Every structure is written in structure tokens, then in C-alpha cells.
Amino acid sequence: MFNRIILLFTLILPFHASFAQPTINIAGSSTILPLMADAANAYQAIAPTIKITVSGGGSGTGINAVINGIVDIGMSSRQPTATEKAKLSENFDIIDIARDAVAITVSKAVIESGVHSLSLEQVADIYRGKINNWKQVGGFDKKILVIDKEPSRGTRHVFAKTILGDAKARAPGANIISGSNNEERSIISRSKQAIGMLSHAWLNDRARGIALTLDNGKTVSASPADVLSGSYPIQRSLSIIVAKKRSKTLQAFIEFLQSPALAPLIKKNGYLPLV
């Protein structure tokens, strides 16, 4: 009988220990998600007793979740809106951890058809519905599949601010609306005629970033050189939002996120380190 009780205890104890583990919950921008997941893994190698969960949902979700106390860290890849700012007020810190460029992304076939760069004006006209065929910008005779993003997504805010002049501008030329970077990339790479906006880290062979011709005639792309020099116009800070009142465990992790140790992970994910 005693043996059984002891056996039971030995079975329960390890579980009990894992429940007592300090946990850091993180949610928000799907742009920062892959970087944060890597950072969490790296940090757990240093501090194995701490459990970190990372999930997506978009910048809007991240900001709201941290305000409502659902998560410890909210990830945001855009500036908070006025209403969000009012709620964040004095009680939260916004900490930049990296920089990112939003690439105007097109299907592989579009580039192969001869469209090698677009001007900011052309991209705006495509999203306003004034240009709707690739032949109008030097490509093949195919209609443009214009993909817009859910309005709260950080990528969309940055894109719309630079291209359409206002982070909340309408895009009447859009054909469909997608959510995460992942969803949008799969639509672009499946299509032959799509244009969309992706965080630079999500580009691949079938969803390629297209170079932009600036008003001064210079052509720039979402490459590290052009982003860091500031000449690539659609760029932003990737930041985290945390309550000012925070535990030591949380503070230690945040210091890790700001340390140079994060730089290789940031580069690996296609973003640009600040330190």
C-alpha cells in the first residue's frame, strides 16, 4: 500500500514542478513571431526553468492582449493607434528590438514577365484600382490580383502609411483580404498574377520582393543595405510592449531581447538588429 502511495508521489512530483515553473506568455504580430520563437528557444537554453509560450494573432491582438493582461509581452510591428495609446498610457513600455522592411511582393511569374520595378505611384494606383492589368506597368497581359491585409495588421499600417499616405487608408482596388504573412505568402506564391505586402523575412522564390523606383529616380529594394541607410521607404520598428510593473523573470528576458546576443537571431530571420 505504502509502495503505491510513494509511486504515486514520484509520478506526480515532476508534473507538480512543471506547473510551478515561471511562465512568460507572448502574443501578437506574426511578423515578429518567428524571431520571438527563436529568441525564446535561445533563452530557454540559458534559463531552462522558465517556460515561454509564443503565439501570433497580429499587432492589434498583441497590444490588446497585453493591455487586458492576457499575455506578459505583446508583440507589435506598428505604432499604436491613438485609442491604443490612450489605453497604454503611463503603465506600459514600448521597447524596439529590431527593424524590418515591408516588401511589395509579387508572384514569380510577374517578375519573369518583365516587371522589375514599380514606382510608389504605380503601387498606389494598383491599390486604388486605377491600374488593374500587369501590361500597364510593363508586364504581361494579365489582370492583377491585389491582396490587401486585415486593417489591424502592422504590415498594413506601414504599407498604407507610405504608399497611400495614411495608415488607415482604404484600398478600393483590393480583390481579396488576407490575414497573417503566412496566409498572404501562400496566396501570392500559388498565383501567377498577385501583388501583396509581406514582411521582408517572409519572401521566398515564388513570392518575390519587387524593387521600388523612388521619386528621385533611385531604385531601392528591401535589402539590409537600403533599409539601414533609410533609403528604402517602407520600413518600421519591431517592438514589444510590457507593463511597467513587471517581475524579475520578465525583466531578465526583456534585457536578453535587447542584448547583442539577439543579433544573430534577428539576422537569421531577415530583420535588422539595432545593437
Next chain:
Amino acid sequence: MWLRSWIRFSVIASLALVLLFVGFLLSASAPFFFNYGLSPIIAREWYPYENLYGLLPALIGSAWVIVIALSLALPCGLATAIVSVEILPQRYHGLINVCIDILAGIPSVVYGLLGIALLLPWLENNLDLLSGHSLLAAGLLLSVMILPTITRLSQDALRDVDTSYREAARSLGLDWSQRLFSVLLPQAWPGIRSASLLATGRGLGETIAVMLVVGSIDRIPQPWYNLLAPAQTITSRIGREMGEASVGSSQWSALMACALVLTLSVLLLSLLAQRPART
């Protein structure tokens, strides 16, 4: 004794839950109807940032999707039920039921992924579309998803037709199609009717699969019967925006109003399905 009180408790609890849900939705969407009245229901533009909350495109989208789904699933489901109950010998019943149950058991997100991987490219290539995202894609996907509900409930309805009717029809010398259309289907009609209504309710509420293939854009199809256009449904709107709306904001209460409209229509359908129809 305890059994009776347990049953009584359960009944009261389920009733209370329904009232609680509806009450919550009413109170959460009240600010919206207070500020904007009922006019958003027929307004066309939904731009939360500009405080425009027009429900019409999503309502039309939901209606189209369910019409497409029903017009495919009802004939197919009914035919399956007739074949499996009236024609096939008993030993095949198990096989058919297993197939239908598997169809019913597939999670809806898996249907959505299958839709993205197979249905969208197929539509895109065969109908020469800009992208496969469309009302048609959502309707096709949904028809498969409500097929099990219709089939299973229609089977039950057919089985419930008294054997004496079948025997009487046969002894009158009616042939198969006469027996089917003048005896079996009219007798089973109340059951088939509630099957379709329940399936409609299920279909209206389906979110993730529809959201992945419908295109999620707030636009009324042009012209109105253009089923190949991307559109929005009430559920895909709620699914896409609920996470980003901060609790208590006007966008939040507008989404709650969407949820209220949806819940009320599904409740209405369930009530209609309950009422025994006269034959």
C-alpha cells in the same frame, strides 16, 4: 427522485444558458444599435476606422453561400438517404453510415485547408479566375460540410415512415417513382424539412473553412448573381476582426451586433425546425 430533479435542473440550466447568451449579445451590441440605429443593416460600407459599419455585404454573402450549399447538399443528401434506406439491402447500411460519419467528423479547419489546397487552384484554372477565393468556393465547401447532417436526418425521417404505408402503396400497384414521390417523401417531409433547417443553421455558423476561401472582402457581388466574386460572410467578418477589436470599442459592439444577427437567425431556424409541419 434525484433523477427527476437532475433532469429538471438540466432543462432549466440549458434554458438559462440560451437566455444568458442572447442577453449578453443584446447588451454587448446595444451601444452599437443605440449609436447607429438599424440603418447599418442595409448600409454597404464596413470601415471600422471610419466608424462605418454596413452589414449588407456580409449578409448577402452569408445568404449566397448558404443557398449554394443547400442547393447542392439537399438533393445529394436526400438521394443518399433514399438509396441507403429504401434500396440498398441492410448489410450496406453500416458502410454508408460510417462514410457519412467520417465526413461529419472531419474538423472544419481541415475542410478549409483542403479548400485552399485543392478547390481554389481548381476553380482558378478551370474558370479562369483571378483567384479561386469566391462565394462559389465557400458554397461548395459548405455543401460538403452540411451533407452529413442532411443525409443522417433524412435517413431517420425515411425510416420513421410506417411500414404499413409502404405495404399499402405496393398493394395498390404503384410503381417505384410513384411510391417515392406520393408516399415516402410526403410522409418523411417534416423530418427532411427540419434536416434542411438544421443544416442551414449549421452552415450559417460555419466560420473557419468559409473564412479561408471566401476572400473576406466587403463587397456586394457585381452583378448580384456573380458567384465567382470574392465576398464576405458574417462569420468570416467576426473571425477576422474579433481578435483585433478592443473590448468595449464601437468596432467590438458592431461585431457583437453581427453575432446577434447571426444567433437570432440560427435560433429562428432551430425553432422552425422544431415545429411539426402538417402534411
